[in-house]
Amino acid sequence: xxxxxxxxxxxxxxxxxxxxxxxxxxxxxxxxxxxxxxxxxxxxxxxxxxxxxxxxxxxxxxxxxxxxxxxxxxxxxxxxxxxxxxxxxxxxxxxxxxxxxxxxxxxxxxxxxxxxxxxxxxxxxxxxxxxxxxxxxxxxxxxxxxxxxxxxxxxxxxxxxxxxxxxxxxxxxxxxxxxxxxxxxxxxxxxxxxxxxxxxxxxxxxxxxxxxxxxxxxxxxxxxxxxxxxxxxxxxxxxxxxxxxxxxxxxxxxxxxxxxxxxxxxxxxxxxxxxxxxxxxxxxxxxxxxxxxxxxxxxxxxxxxxxxxxxxxxxxxxxxxxxxxxxxxxxxxxxxxxxxxxxxxxxxxxxxxxxxxxxxxxxxxx
Amino acid sequence: xxxxxxxxxxxxxxxxxxxxxxxxxxxxxxxxxxxxxxxxxxxxxxxxxxxxxxxxxxxxxxxxxxxxxxxxxxxxxxxxxxxxxxxxxxxxxxxxxxxxxxxxxxxxxxxxxxxxxxxxxxxxxxxxxxxxxxxxxxxxxxxxxxxxxxxxxxxxxxxxxxxxxxxxxxxxxxxxxxxxxxxxxxxxxxxxxxxxxxxxxxxxxxxxxxxxxxxxxxxxxxxxxxxxxxxxxxxxxxxxxxxxxxxxxxxxxxxxxxxxxxxxxxxxx
Numbered sequence: 194x195x196x197x198x199x200x201x202x203x204x205x206x207x208x209x210x211x212x213x214x215x216x217x218x219x220x221x222x223x224x225x226x227x228x229x230x231x232x233x234x235x236x237x238x239x240x241x242x243x244x245x246x247x248x249x250x251x252x253x254x255x256x257x258x259x260x261x262x263x264x265x266x267x268x269x270x271x272x273x274x275x276x277x278x279x280x281x282x283x284x285x286x287x288x289x290x291x292x293x294x295x296x297x298x299x300x301x302x303x304x305x306x307x308x309x310x311x312x313x314x315x316x317x318x319x320x321x322x323x324x325x326x327x328x329x330x331x332x333x334x335x336x337x338x339x340x341x342x343x344x345x346x347x348x349x350x351x352x353x354x355x356x357x358x359x360x361x362x363x364x365x366x367x368x369x370x371x372x373x374x375x376x377x378x379x380x381x382x383x384x385x386x387x388x389x390x391x392x393x394x395x396x397x398x399x400x401x402x403x404x405x406x407x408x409x410x411x412x413x414x415x416x417x418x419x420x421x422x423x424x425x426x427x428x429x430x431x432x433x434x435x436x437x438x439x440x441x442x443x444x445x446x447x448x449x450x451x452x453x454x455x456x457x458x459x460x461x462x463x464x465x466x467x468x469x470x471x472x473x474x475x476x477x478x479x480x481x482x483x484x485x486x487x488x489x490x491x492x493x494x495x496x497x498x499x500x501x502x503x504x505x506x507x508x509x510x511x512x513x514x515x516x517x518x519x520x521x522x523x524x525x526x527x528x529x530x531x532x533x534x535x536x537x538x539x540x541x542x543x544x545x546x547x548x549x550x551x552x553x554x555x556x557x558x559x
Numbered sequence: 560x561x562x563x564x565x566x567x568x569x570x571x572x573x574x575x576x577x578x579x580x581x582x583x584x585x586x587x588x589x590x591x592x593x594x595x596x597x598x599x600x601x602x603x604x605x606x607x608x609x610x611x612x613x614x615x616x617x618x619x620x621x622x623x624x625x626x627x628x629x630x631x632x633x634x635x636x637x638x639x640x641x642x643x644x645x646x647x648x649x650x651x652x653x654x655x656x657x658x659x660x661x662x663x664x665x666x667x668x669x670x671x672x673x674x675x676x677x678x679x680x681x682x683x684x685x686x687x688x689x690x691x692x693x694x695x696x697x698x699x700x701x702x703x704x705x706x707x708x709x710x711x712x713x714x715x716x717x718x719x720x721x722x723x724x725x726x727x728x729x730x731x732x733x734x735x736x737x738x739x740x741x742x743x744x745x746x747x748x749x750x751x752x753x754x755x756x757x758x759x760x761x762x763x764x765x766x767x768x769x770x771x772x773x774x775x776x777x778x779x780x781x782x783x784x785x786x787x788x789x790x791x792x793x794x795x796x797x798x799x800x801x802x803x804x805x806x807x808x809x810x811x812x813x814x815x816x817x818x819x820x821x822x823x824x825x826x827x828x
Binding site for chain 1: 717719720722723724725726727728729733737738741742
């Protein structure tokens, strides 16, 4: 049984930088929670606070229901994998794995047994006598995982462990981590800036920006029901298209988000928030994959100018400009197969059910 | 090409005196100055060992070299210990007044021994340390330049190594000895050699605070040959060769680390 809880935790560094504001989060036993956000958002600070490498400015951190604010790192029974692996360069793999056990005064026989078991799990048997400099990125990563696992920690922390690997290896190690976590059922906190990693690994994903928790939920919840523009833009690849609009009642009493003078984005229903008036400034959100070039029933047709295309093999990202809208941010569509713009303008089709609506303060309305 | 020519000339300028010293030490004393200034002086017609025999006969060379090794070795060993800990504390630990102390250390680098020799003399006299090994060792263990070298090197070591060790359960002293020191061999070698070179040639301070042959180091031994008649340059050269030999050995053994250490501490050679 290992739970982790952050209760209204804040962190301000000596130079005045506020890294975390009133952050609260509870991680259940055996759960893998991914902290995701842009660089400098405070996600690594959360990990360092939990590890005891930094002190909290306010609030409490609890491991297994016990406040650990004043407890030194080695007594928290946690293990951490660092972004650059932090393997001891002067020790071979075996000594790297032995180091945490020596600190725990483990008997030699049981130490050898533990290392053999971990080496089997992570396929390190052939690497035990090599120094870190003689290992590839993926091998270093596995050794770092092994060093974290030998102590049998109650909480497992991973700080962007895949960021130094190439794309192919990243996908493979990602799958390995997921499989290992499911097998060992360790409570895990995983930090990344890559939303694909977050969506594929996390039982739950916490989206953080500027030291604040924007939303936490299952990956599908974050994708389908983003509670803010930031989450909508961050989750999804590419993120949601956000279009500044005004709320209006169109023909047939249908509510629309009017962008510029020419574009009416249909809404599936009237926004529930009663204080919203006609003419109110809002943001309409459309996922790139919700845009189609094929007409469907009750869908809106938009005429857009194609600017550029990015062919990705199985799909094409197409960048459009909508008429009468400031040409700062293009509308991105994710279209299946290879897309060839037929002439200057293209007809795009959007169903009202796929349109999101956000208040001017960035929170979701619809 | 012209660069190589210039470098070659510079190398010659540095090597010629050393060559003269070595060849002069193997010549009969009468020929040492007679042939000086000629190219043939580097290749003696007759090789003799009388100068070396003279050195051992005229002074207690074994005592001098023991004194130098003991004094320099102790300063190097204790200096590595104390200065590395100070550098580590300045680069990694957080404590009040750290920046002020660091500024003080940097300022101390530019103060030469000659500027503080007299007050230091009074101080050690007060302690009753004159004419001892202690007086030649203690004031030179803590060294601002060594502390600064360690400080800059430790700043460049990845902090994650120490953090990983903390999480693994290591206490600060264990982290320093098991993680930091093994990864800081180049700077330890650089500081050891620099300290050794400085202290091996130390002259002014031992001259001020010692008067007995029993505790005096080699540079004061060689100075004796200028004041004890007859003035024999062959003996001086032979003494010089024997004095320089340990330095060369130390440098050749640690050369690889030394170059690495000087490069990684950002100090220009």
